[in-house]
Amino acid sequence: MADVENYIKNLKEKITNRDPDQSEFQEAVFTVLDSLKPVLKKHPEYIKANILGLMVEPERVIQFRIPWQDDTGNFQVNRGFRVQFNSAIGPYKGGLRFHPSVNLSIIKFLGFEQILKNSLTGLPIGGGKGGSDFDPKGKSDSEIMRFCQSFMTELQKHIGPDLDVPAGDIGVGGREIGYLYGQYKRLNGSQNGILTGKGLQYGGSLARTEATGFGLIYYLDALIKDQNDTLKDKIVKISGAGNVAIYALQKAQENGAKVVTVSDSNGYVYDPNGIDLATVKQIKEVERGRIKEYAEKIKSAQYFEGSVWDQDIEYDIALPCATQNEIDEKEAQMIVKDGVKYVAEGANMPSDTGAIKVYKDNKVIYGPAKAANAGGVAVSALEMSQNSERLSWSFEDVDKQLQSIMKDIYEKTAAADKEYDLGKDFQAGANIAGFEKVAQAMLAQGLV
Template sequence: MYVENVIEKVKLKYPDQKEFHQAVQEVFTSLALVIKKDKKYQESAILERLVIPDREIYFRVNWVNDVGKIQVNQGYRIEFNAAIGPYKGGLRFHPSVNAGIIKFLGFEQVFKNSLTTLHLGGGKGGSDFDPKNKSDGEVMRFCQAFMNELYRHIGPYTDIPAGDIGVGGREIGYLFGQYRKLTNRFEGALTGKRFDWGGSLMRPEATGYGCVYFAEEMLKERGETLAGKICTISGSGNVAIYTVEKLYHLGAKPVTVSDSKGMIYDEAGIDVALLKELKEIKRVSLEEYIKFRTNAKYIKVGDYKEDTNAVWSIPCFAAFPSATENELNGKDAKTLLQNGCKCVSEGANMPSTLEALDLFLRAKICYGPAKAANAGGVAVSGLEMSQNASMHPWDFETVDKKLHNIMENIFSISSQTAKEFAEPTNLVLGANIAGFRKVADAMIDQGV
């Protein structure tokens, strides 16, 4: 009853924050067994303390567009928990951003960062600003205005933001440039920087590569591989692009990608070079893909069945949801399972609804939850912090090897913990309990 009561209190206290409710319910439901086994967590009110961030920072962002008109956006930074290290988590620039979205992302980040074995707390931030169709000058002025407030709250030993949806190398550059001007300090206060001025090799690839490494570990335990297998991927940002690339490295065939307007199905395999050109250089719709690959199919959003995602209708061995939260619902999960999908590894944050998650667990397929499978991004951000501290960059192979080891360790601890609680195929339970224990024990050690 203790766990259920805390979940209900969260729903009553924050009635409009549905994504936050979902994240809390998914994690805390898994924790019932460990809470029952070890009374110290309830006695120390750990769950009640975990659902309230250390601080929530909301601020106004005023900036001027190219025609001289003042624009106003809402900014957020939620510093959730720093029991095991400084706050770490990305910044998201997207019209959908609100307090509930940022809180769910920050809450998830606490456990994800704990699983990496790095000493990192959890936080998240962003704005409802939309960088799409904005000029470089407009993006720069917004980022500078955003940092005019944010710089007060961040630093290499306090809170280290990174990128997320809508925040890539361009945005991080503008944000860091303003931070440096305001503080007169060149330090690792942001990650995701360009390599030439403090970034890490492999940061763009990290989440996608890590997600595939995690899938590889899940399958290896069952005597399977990705070699020769059909794989479907949603999204077309860094996570999706480098998931596609790493799948090719392992001999798999990725056949789908998507964006906000539609999806590509390329039966011969996604052309990763073309995908990079369209999305990383030209920043155009995936509809352009079929001009170059005439045998590929393009399906617009809305032209498929209602309340479903066309990506998940393509028969596959493994699926990699890499776009956004709740993009894969119960209907999609049933379709994937009916079509013989044996593995789902989540590249996005909380991409599966609770119904979909439950279906995957009951089917006992290889299911890698986001806080474990997509931890590669924050892992390499942590490695970037190490390089910043030493003022010495590492080569690509060194970073890749460290990332691979981290993902192997995340799988290992998640799998071992699941087996400890007699649920060997339930990596949701394993990852949640393993991530929770480290944070909760640190909170108890440090007092009230």
Template sequence: MSENELLDQIAKRNPHESEFLQAVEEVVSSVGKVLRKHPEYHQLKILERMAEPERLISFRVNWLDDEGNVQVNRGYRIQMNSALGPYKGGLRFHPSVNQSILKFLAFEQIFKNALTGLPLGGGKGGADFDPKGKSDQEIMRFCQAFMTELYRHIGHFTDVPAGDIGVGGREIGYLFGAYKKLQNEFTGVLTGKGHKWGGSLIRPEATGYGLVYFAENMMSSVGDTLKGKTCLVSGAGNVAQYTIEKLIQLGAKPITVSDSSGFIYDKDGIDAEKLEHINYIKNVCRGRIAEYTEKYESAEYTDTDPSADFNSLWKIKADCAFPCATQNEILLKDAKSLTKNGVKLVAEGANMPTSADAIDIFQESKTLYAPGKACNAGGVAVSGLEMTQNRMGVYWTREEVDERLKNIMKRIHDDCLKTAKEYELSDHNYMEAANIFGFLKVADAMKAQGVF
């Protein structure tokens, strides 16, 4: 069966799931050389099995708002692949959550987790619940109602969720408290916990720090560094904020940050003091990024037009781009703008933030481009380290965890370059190399474990 026939077959089984099919197509188009070299993967239908969740759980979540009204949401857990270990992947609370988005995230998670070198399978979950505008009590009641069903399907050696969009430390705390009550046990069934009660130091920072460590390795591979580079960063959550923090520490100059309403461009650069104010706006006041301009006259604010097929943030001239907001935020016109302005590097902090035709532009222009499954794997890597600490009953220092994170990101980077060389890919083709490396690791485990 050809790659196109395989994609057609998967598309027929998953109609109207555009995000999921986009993720599958990227992997299938990358592993053609592997399938020709290893026909046994075709015979065992490895890709078909990878693209089908081992378990897809959907459930109703009933909860009471502050006025005593009954609210109904839909919850999910996609347990995609457990060939390498227990399912591992975040929970997302956002109105856009649906089966297609969670399947794409769970599919991506298979390869991301494989790249870390840790014994982790791939999964994802969440609900179409919007935490914005909700009181702490409403969020607590929702999390408790959500866990009343989810607890049946997760466990320390079965499935270990974490946070994602809309699920931060507050939500993880409520979810963990509910699980502990329901199961009458204190285990590491969730990661991203507070470091005083089972969590790991560096976990909140891990995705952003790891992204920048990976980017620094990319620059080093061509004899350059991030020092002095002007950087575009999208998003304003944990990933974006800690990406900016690490960029500042390495001597780079981040100049943008965004949320769903628009973005700010600070021509003077965002320093540590300004970053602290961003954290105050977003995490303390739960406000909008536009408020940044009220304090800093050097910044300009631009509204985002959701109907446009481009984002003006990516028109700003810079050396490096770090999309850290959401999927498909860099479209074809954005990629053309970035390459026209001479961007040297694009590293994804979000999951699949670059559309397929935009990736083609980066590849054709020889821009250093790395997919999220490789360069944003720091979050799940430290989640894996948190699981290890929970099982051992120990706590590592901040320096110990950070050093392990650096080593993991360097290993992922180096594995990508080795794979690119082995399969005679174009120089620094991180996308295909990451897909091939992750695919081989999972495929070999599936082959060894038999058809089940």
């Protein structure tokens, strides 16, 4: 075990010295490294081949400028990224994020997580991520179109249906994907498989919009059933009000749970009668409004500024679906105090390391993002398959495959937890199950 400890310690030091300012990337990688110690002890060949040393270094990092013109005629410049992290099991696959917080550390953390997440789906896709520090909020459709066209003019040099297939993420929805795809097509001709999350009129997949939120509940349902429990009559808090939150809300309600919160970057609404799905969809998907408007329309609801996780009410399940590190140690302690039994993550790394420790110390069953929110990328991969076959599958067919994939992801994490005697540590189980497939592929392919 000493060799394992030294290997991990030296690797952490190398990462810290090489990228000292990339705190998000370090947080994501170090958590995974610590959880893989039992695997390295059992498989010393991974240390000999320095598989983890290869895996934590991206195969390629692309950074570029994005010049565009706003509606007043002023010239603007943003920064763009694409990190092509690991292609051992398939072409790079991962979303594009447009948000002011985007930097290389965040894109690298997301890309690294994507390697393991994509592996867990069982589909032949590698890990990648990209985006820009551009903020779509408050921009006109024309400004967003010009930005997307400039972004894709550079990105198109580095992607392809069998090389790297981006999708959407925070700030990149159907509108942005349409503009991005149009520019790619203009420069390269029609290749439907170059982006996923496309509109149904030009190669998109039914159930893609719902996939991450539905998949979160399918994963949670499998986890809860394995604890001899049920979603029915559970009280649920959800953060966020985008696609993931909305469709997690819908599927949770269909399974008999009562969701009492949704939020956005300004605050949250609490509705003790249960959130009205149609009203949230109208505000966020049609009007592109703020979540505080819910309380203006629904008399039983109250709006509060701040974090939904600071609110003190009794509930059973926490589903963070907003953004990374939205729950810290203090808020996790509040979650425990409120009697929560399960936390399942719809966003990428929404709980920081201190929060995760609180969950585990207090026996809260924790479903990590790389397992629980893999439904989006799973259906993206199914969209790639449909594009390759020039077919369009029914909503029911895609949804059935999604249910099967999410159940299988839970079963893989539970099996790894049992094999390595982790004590219902499904975070470590997910890391191990995702890692072993990638490691075996990397070992087979040699020093590349």
